[in-house]
Amino acid sequence: MDKRDRAILFRERLSEAMAHLGMSRSALARQTNVDRSTIGQLLKDTLPRLPNAQLAADAASALGVSVDWLLGLTDRPERPGDILASSLALSPAERSAADAQILDWHREAAGYKIRHVPATIPDMLKTEAMLRWEYSSFFEHASVQAIDAMQELMSWLRDGQSDYEIAMPIHELKACASGSAYYEGVSARIRHEQLVSIARSCEEIYPRLRLFLFDARQIFSAPVTILGPKLAVIYIGEFYLAFRESSRIASLTSHFDHLVREACVDPREVPGYIDGLIAAEGW
Numbered sequence: 111m112d113k114r115d116r117a118i119l120f121r122e123r124l125s126e127a128m129a130h131l132g133m134s135r136s137a138l139a140r141q142t143n144v145d146r147s148t149i150g151q152l153l154k155d156t157l158p159r160l161p162n163a164q165l166a167a168d169a170a171s172a173l174g175v176s177v178d179w180l181l182g183l184t185d186r187p188e189r190p191g192d193i194l195a196s197s198l199a200l201s202p203a204e205r206s207a208a209d210a211q212i213l214d215w216h217r218e219a220a221g222y223k224i225r226h227v228p229a230t231i232p233d234m235l236k237t238e239a240m241l242r243w244e245y246s247s248f249f250e251h252a253s254v255q256a257i258d259a260m261q262e263l264m265s266w267l268r269d270g271q272s273d274y275e276i277a278m279p280i281h282e283l284k285a286c287a288s289g290s291a292y293y294e295g296v297s298a299r300i301r302h303e304q305l306v307s308i309a310r311s312c313e314e315i316y317p318r319l320r321l322f323l324f325d326a327r328q329i330f331s332a333p334v335t336i337l338g339p340k341l342a343v344i345y346i347g348e349f350y351l352a353f354r355e356s357s358r359i360a361s362l363t364s365h366f367d368h369l370v371r372e373a374c375v376d377p378r379e380v381p382g383y384i385d386g387l388i389a390a391e392g393w
Contacts, residue, residue, distance in 0.1 A: 111182060113160070114158060116160065116181060116182050117158035117159055117160045118158045119181075119182040120152070120158070120160055120161075120180055120181060120182065121152060121153055121154075121155065121158050123175075123179060123180050123182070124152060124153065124169065124173075124180060125153055127173040127174075127175050127180070128173065131173060131174070133172075133173070135149045135150055135153070138169065138172060138173075141168070141172040142165060142168040142169055142172055143168065144165060148165070160181075166180060166181065210259075211350070212233075212259065212263075213259055213262060213263070215335075215337050215341060215343065216263065216266060216271075216272075216337065218337065218338075218340075218341065219272060219337035219338040219340075219341065220271045220272060221271070221272060221338075222272055222337065222338025222339065222340075223272060223273045223274075223275065223338065224272050224273070224274050224275070224335065224336065224337050224338065225275045225276075225277070225335070225336040225363065225366040226274065226275070226276045226277070226334075226335045226336075227276070227277050227278070227331045227332070227333055227334045227335070227366065227369065228276065228278055228282075228333060229333040229345060230282060230292055231278075231282055231283075231286065231304065231308070232276055232278070233256070233259070233260050233263070234260055234263035234264050234267065235264075235276075235307065235308050235311055236260055236304065237300070237303055237304050237307050238257050238260075239299075239300045239303060239304075240296070240300055240303075240304045241256045241257050241260060242257075243295075243296055243300060244256075264311075267315060267318065267319060268315060270318055272318075272338075273317070273318050273320075274318060274319050274320070275320045275322070275366075275370070276319070276320070276321045276322065277322045277323075277324055277331065277366060277369040277370060277373065278321065278322070278323055278324070279323070279324060279325070279326040279331075280323040280324065280325055280326070280374060280375060281326055283305070283308075283323070283383075283384060283387060284387065286301050286304060286305060287301065287305060287387040287388070287390070287391055288391070289301055298391075298393070302388065302391070302393045305384050305387060305388055306384075306388065308321075308380075308384060309380070309381040309384040309385060309388075310381070312377065312380045312381050312384075313381045316377060316378070317377070319377075320377040321377055321380045322369065322370050322373035322375070322376060322377060323373055323374060323375035323380065323383070324369050324372055324373045324374060325372075325374050328372065329368070329369060329372050331365065331366075331369055332344055332345070332346075333345035334362055334365075334366070336359065336362055336363050336366060339356070339359060340354060340359070341353070341354055341359070342358065342359045342362045342363075344362075
């Protein structure tokens, strides 16, 4: 950028930041330890000038913006630490409180495609009986909250609020059918009902709901949800890592698309695959 053009942009952004805070020239001069006339010269439109490094840094600090923004090196006015704080946040993932947060994120993403890699069977596809089994170690009201959240998400999906793609390890369905691993101790009745419910939902809601099954021995993914172009969330146990920076979201979206390309069972085949698991168990 030409020096004169940078000086003009600096003046415009300095004036904008002062107006946003309602800060006068005298107040900025006091906070930057310079004469009021020095601030006036920076704001004078007939002779644009650039400050020295010390004054640029002091002005940015006083105004709560970054030096890079004042100088036209970035279009984001936030300071680096503020950008990081806004683009990456930790949200508690306690079972009793997480449901409300998840619903809020889904409402925020209404109209956008949602991509989801669940930790187990997706909550929105779980039956009430399965949720009650999962929440059996919590208070009763926790299972009621979970069921209400599941029903709201399913209604949200059936109403066509957004297209929903789910990529899930194929071993989750196999374990559910056999009652092994995570599903050890779940009755055959609950597991059968759960598999039937997933198969029929995948038939009835397709193509708004598309379930892809991948082989976790060939490709791995942590639980992640990409809620449109503005938010991606990784589940790590006690917390959700929430990303709002566009390049991070794009990277996670690319990862999800790779899971889809490597899927061993595509959405049209899922109901038939599940019916095969059910038949193999003799149900």
